[in-house]
Amino acid sequence: MDLHGGNTYKQEREGKNIKLDYSSNINPLGITEELKNFLIKNLNLAEKYPDPDYIKLRKEIAKFYKLSIDNIIVGNGATEILFLYINTLKPKKTLLIAPCFSEYERALKNNDSEILYFELKEEENFKFNLESFNSFVEKNQIDLVILCNPNNPTGTFIELETIKKISKICKTKNIKLFIDEAFIDFVENYELKNASLLKDENIFIMRALTKFFAMPGLRLGFGICFDKNLLSNMNFKKETWSVNIVAELSGIFMLNDKNYITKTKNWIKEEKKYFYRELIKNKNLKVYKTEVNFILIKLLNETSNNLREKMISDEILIRDASNFKFLNEHFIRLAIKDRRSNDLVLKSINKFLGS
């Protein structure tokens, strides 16, 4: 089983062709011809080192997300930001709100942090329970809470009012709060709902630019931090020139492509509803409501591994979600893509599971 989605290379090496990768959650609009042309024109810049301060890129991010450049740190994918934060903070004991993305654990284990888990319960449809969280934190001495919002793999989203309460609870106990907002650009009206609005020194926010702009191969993420001291420590620890110039140029260009952004917002609004509506027609599935561009599903009469293997014969790769903490061998995660592809996936699922 793969640790992450999106590894079609392994399948190909095993002689299996994959036409539709539903294991990784990338905007199906893909890379535009305009971006390609822009990159070609500017590729000579790769003969120079990148700007070690990434001023232009940070300015564009600040402008787009209505932030100050001083609160932004850019990274070689969100992964660098995560690892750098953990390496800098070196928390002794960390609470993960789980199920969640597996890289948190790797970053924490690298720093010998003890890991506790707060379970998002299946019987509560993986909704965050503030009361239980409060009493959990009361009982345990913790340095850091890591929260993925919107949650990967469940697709649930915690509203800003609740984030505010979580942050307040953390603050009174001197706990730092790390919020992974890698998928937040797919949430409707996220501009009014994201944690950066709180400008809270206690909170560190991780973002990715490569999912919404369909360029995970280019690696580009950033962090938002209102704690000057922490940010300066992170910058001291950071590897120089970690963001590749092509990633930098692509970020700058795409944040200005209003047409792409509007088209993406329209697509996800429409297709999220459609895919959910079609999937719930299949009585062999329990489909969890999602706020983003992927859907968590429980297979009622089949294992995720079996379905995954069967669908590979249709040249479709899905994410076997059984290795997420607190999930089991019946969970899969599906990306949401364009209508035609979604229909092919629906057809394949219905064929193998019955409907």
Added chain:
Amino acid sequence: MDLHGGNTYKQEREGKNIKLDYSSNINPLGITEELKNFLIKNLNLAEKYPDPDYIKLRKEIAKFYKLSIDNIIVGNGATEILFLYINTLKPKKTLLIAPCFSEYERALKNNDSEILYFELKEEENFKFNLESFNSFVEKNQIDLVILCNPNNPTGTFIELETIKKISKICKTKNIKLFIDEAFIDFVENYELKNASLLKDENIFIMRALTKFFAMPGLRLGFGICFDKNLLSNMNFKKETWSVNIVAELSGIFMLNDKNYITKTKNWIKEEKKYFYRELIKNKNLKVYKTEVNFILIKLLNETSNNLREKMISDEILIRDASNFKFLNEHFIRLAIKDRRSNDLVLKSINKFLGS
């Protein structure tokens, strides 16, 4: 003063135009049209995550450098390899052979390693002195020695016979040896002179692909390691997908461009001699013999900062080398580029210093 060369961005923000960047040591042949065309054709691959195992890239590196794929780890620039090695090894006490590249210190300080220095002496023309090294190591308890070969900034090169002896001394004392060979591709017949030929478990070798192939903005480096256990620990600690797909594709493509490689070897052989010969004509300079694509120079009647400032008025940026350990305010480092540019730099130096 800049910590590194190549930061023309800062100059530009200060309203100063730089036409010739002699502060960073990049192959003047630059990025080829063939590479650009190849990247354009394959840019859609950026819509996918990179192969987390980088099999194709590691295979090409192995083939080109006559290594085994199992001994290769790739990184987001050589910088990632350096930081990852230090983060994994966590040496308590490290000996730097200095003057040397400043990033070693940053990586070591991040891990609270105590740092000792073994001085390459100006009066010995910065040549490595094996006897002094041996007695230094006898007297001090050290976990790790970091050696830059060819040395940046001095341009001197330690022959393989001596490296073998250094490694033997280290081995008897249980000291690891990290050799930075970022510039070795510019050394004549490096194929017969590099440390990978020793296949020594004790030695870790860092390489860069972006200096020789003129793509520092793309960030691509690798490590060579014959210690399976260490390599597996490094892979566990490594950030997933750290090498961007454009860097990966460029590495694969350029390692197969025999014409570019031959042209580069011919250029450096010729131009190294020419630039040296012309520079030593100026009696106000002490020019150190170099084995690579940059030259260390001592200004006999001027400070490096003054000359740097003056040459900026000619739109030339040189490296003020005074912040290298054991150097002083009279040292500069010059890149070696194409004949026309080298002549412009010579003219500017002679104008400002007299000849």
